[in-house]
Amino acid sequence: MSKYMIVGNSAAAIGAIEGIRTVDKxxxxxxxxxxxxxxxxxxxxxYFLAGKISGEKLYYRGKEFYEKNKVNLYxxxxxxxxxxxxxxxxxxxGACIPYQKLLIATGSRPAVxxxxxxxxxxxxxxxxxxxxxxxxxxxxxxxxxxxxxxGLIGLKAAEALLLCGLKVTxxxxxxxxxxxxxxxxxxxxxxxxxxxSGIRLVLGNSVKEVIGDARVEGVTLEDGEEIxxxxxxxxxxxxxxxxxxxxxxAAIGTGIQVNRRLETSLxxxxxxxxxxxxxxxxxxxxxxxxxxxxxxxxxxxxxxNMAGIDRECDEEFPRNSISFFGLNIITAGLLEMGDKGKExxxxxxxxxxxxxxxxxxxxxxxxxxxxxxxxxxxxxxxxKNKVPANSFKELxxxxxxxxxxxxxxxxxxxxxxxxxxx
Amino acid sequence: xxxxxxxxxxEEYCVGCGLCEVYCRVAHSQSRDIIKTFKKERWTVxxxxxxVIEKPLSFPLQCQHCEDAPCVKACITGAMYKNxxxxxxxxxxxxxxxxxxxxECPFGAIKIKENNPSLPLKCDFCFEADxxxxxxxxxxxxxxLKEKIIKNVDxxxxxxxxxxxxxxxxxxx
Numbered sequence: 001m002s003k004y005m006i007v008g009n010s011a012a013a014i015g016a017i018e019g020i021r022t023v024d025k026x027x028x029x030x031x032x033x034x035x036x037x038x039x040x041x042x043x044x045x046x047y048f049l050a051g052k053i054s055g056e057k058l059y060y061r062g063k064e065f066y067e068k069n070k071v072n073l074y075x076x077x078x079x080x081x082x083x084x085x086x087x088x089x090x091x092x093x094g095a096c097i098p099y100q101k102l103l104i105a106t107g108s109r110p111a112v113x114x115x116x117x118x119x120x121x122x123x124x125x126x127x128x129x130x131x132x133x134x135x136x137x138x139x140x141x142x143x144x145x146x147x148x149x150x151g152l153i154g155l156k157a158a159e160a161l162l163l164c165g166l167k168v169t170x171x172x173x174x175x176x177x178x179x180x181x182x183x184x185x186x187x188x189x190x191x192x193x194x195x196x197s198g199i200r201l202v203l204g205n206s207v208k209e210v211i212g213d214a215r216v217e218g219v220t221l222e223d224g225e226e227i228x229x230x231x232x233x234x235x236x237x238x239x240x241x242x243x244x245x246x247x248x249x250a251a252i253g254t255g256i257q258v259n260r261r262l263e264t265s266l267x268x269x270x271x272x273x274x275x276x277x278x279x280x281x282x283x284x285x286x287x288x289x290x291x292x293x294x295x296x297x298x299x300x301x302x303x304x305n306m307a308g309i310d311r312e313c314d315e316e317f318p319r320n321s322i323s324f325f326g327l328n329i330i331t332a333g334l335l336e337m338g339d340k341g342k343e344x345x346x347x348x349x350x351x352x353x354x355x356x357x358x359x360x361x362x363x364x365x366x367x368x369x370x371x372x373x374x375x376x377x378x379x380x381x382x383x384k385n386k387v388p389a390n391s392f393k394e395l396x397x398x399x400x401x402x403x404x405x406x407x408x409x410x411x412x413x414x415x416x417x418x419x420x421x422x
Numbered sequence: 423x424x425x426x427x428x429x430x431x432x433e434e435y436c437v438g439c440g441l442c443e444v445y446c447r448v449a450h451s452q453s454r455d456i457i458k459t460f461k462k463e464r465w466t467v468x469x470x471x472x473x474v475i476e477k478p479l480s481f482p483l484q485c486q487h488c489e490d491a492p493c494v495k496a497c498i499t500g501a502m503y504k505n506x507x508x509x510x511x512x513x514x515x516x517x518x519x520x521x522x523x524x525x526e527c528p529f530g531a532i533k534i535k536e537n538n539p540s541l542p543l544k545c546d547f548c549f550e551a552d553x554x555x556x557x558x559x560x561x562x563x564x565x566x567l568k569e570k571i572i573k574n575v576d577x578x579x580x581x582x583x584x585x586x587x588x589x590x591x592x593x594x595x
Contacts, residue, residue: 041498041499041500043498043520044498044499044518047518052518053518057499057515057516057518059500060499060500061500292496292498292522293495293496293498293522293526296495296496297495297496300495319525320525321520321521321522321524321525322520323519323520323521326539328521328534330521330524330525332525373521373524373525373534374524374530374533374534375483375524375530375533376524376525377492377523377524377525377526377527377528377529377530377532378528378529378530380525380526380528381528400474402474402483402530403474403483403528403529403530404474404475404476404479404480404481405476411433414528414529415431415486415529418486418488418492418528418529419428419486419487419488419489
């Protein structure tokens with residue numbers, strides 16, 4: 001019997017395997033995953049579709065990873081239910097597999113937007129490798145694509161489709177792009193870059209209906225405009241896959257609720273990654289933060305706890321690093337500030353660079369950097385460690401803000417604690 | 423446990439001469455010769471450390487090869503990794519230039535390559551050299567080589583069972 005059971009096989013699962021193996025090199029680990037692939041880096045699917053990387057480069061760890069870590073891998077199997085009293089999980093085919101320690105790392109799935117006429121041939125999600133394989137086959141000979149959603153996934157899909165030679169229109173309900181991580185000013189810089197690439201943006205509007213019989217032929221927008229397309233990509237956010245713990249008294253909000261040890265409300269069951277809802281650093285709310293680095297880190301800590309050593313996960317906060325058509329964007333922390341907040345902005349629209357730092361009560365709470373992103377990590381560190389920043393806040397205006405601008409005591413703390421941090 | 427080397431920065435000794443940058447270029451040039459590097463290769467080889475000056479202070483921003491490196495943990499491709507000497511290195515074949523590492527590095531020690539802005543650039547400890555060029559050529563001991571002890575697993579384990587397992591792990595490889 002496997003001591004450790006992991007449902008899911010993406011960043012959190014890999015983190016957990018590595019976490020378990022820092023402590024326990026012997027006991028068996030079983031991974032059950034619905035997807036038929038070895039762990040691949042989900043954010044890379046757009047690079048793959050665009051032909052920027054080969055399929056081989058999608059793998060997050062080498063192919064020998066599972067063998068090296070003594071992992072029994074069951075791919076293409078869906079776990080449907082956890083019997084927490086009997087301590088086993090039930091697969092789709094009815095088989096029950098016992099566990100001692102269980103990690104739910106089932107991730108999330110794309111949300112379906114409220115649009116009439118969905119389900120036609122030519123409609124795709126842009127979330128998994130399977131999505132990309134079918135999209136790649138389906139775009140052959142097609143000319144026009146519409147992407148619903150101007151968030152991270154939608155824009156990456158649009159960029160890749162354009163590079164595949166299609167004419168692409170992105171339709172976003174908000175008045176500006178990436179509205180979950182950018183303010184309007186920053187978003188306009190991105191908008192310029194994307195528009196100059198040839199992608200058409202329709203903002204502040206949404207798709208009412210998909211036109212066509214069996215196959216997508218176009219979409220009708222709320223304002224009545226019709227746009228021809230034969231490919232439709234749905235990128236309207238994601239939704240945690242919590243079902244496996246539903247109906248058995250697990251605490252579930254948007255995601256499966258966990259404490260800082262990644263324990264769920266049920267004994268011996270942990271959750272990590274996009275499916276988990278944990279207390280966040282800056283607002284202290286319980287939230288799902290569906291980003292790759294958090295998933296890996298949560299998995300790592302969950303794994304260590306599962307293997308019997310007591311570890312707490314750092315509280316997470318949103319952060320993203322992404323680029324579109326060569327325009328680099330890094331954001332971290334909060335997007336909005338309270339009444340007492342202060343905004344420190346520097347802008348150079350000629351060079352498409354923009355930086356906005358948010359401060360509240362002496363602490364840095366948010367960062368947006370566009371164009372020039374070098375040394376963004378020091379701001380991330382200030383946010384993460386809630387470093388009092390009043391004494392050097394004027395210097396935060398500089399785009400090259402770096403450790404030399406910190407007071408000596410803070411810099412000493414940085415070099416002492418980070419370089420050797422465990 | 424294994425002993426590994428670490429470059430230690432003592433900013434009070436840095437005179438801002440920039441020889442760390444100069445010799446970093448040399449170390450990563452084809453010729454490994456200072457004259458040839460600067461006369462022939464200067465525009466193709468970039469330094470992996472960045473001297474910053476804020477008078478009267480100066481020091482190079484340089485990878486600390488953190489034990490628990492945030493850039494490695496956050497890397498979306500697995501390109502950023504720890505080698506057997508615990509050095510933090512970037513596998514350029516795997517990297518797609520998302521710059522999550524730059525978002526994470528608290529030292530500002532990873533930067534976008536100027537010659538190829540879809541890749542990051544960072545200290546590689548002069549290909550595992552005994553003494554990296556920046557240390558070798560720092561004229562005032564601002565960069566020195568220090569031995570550090572690396573443990574393979576979590577220290578400060580608090581229960582004895584885990585303690586036993588730690589020792590097993592240590593002797594395992």
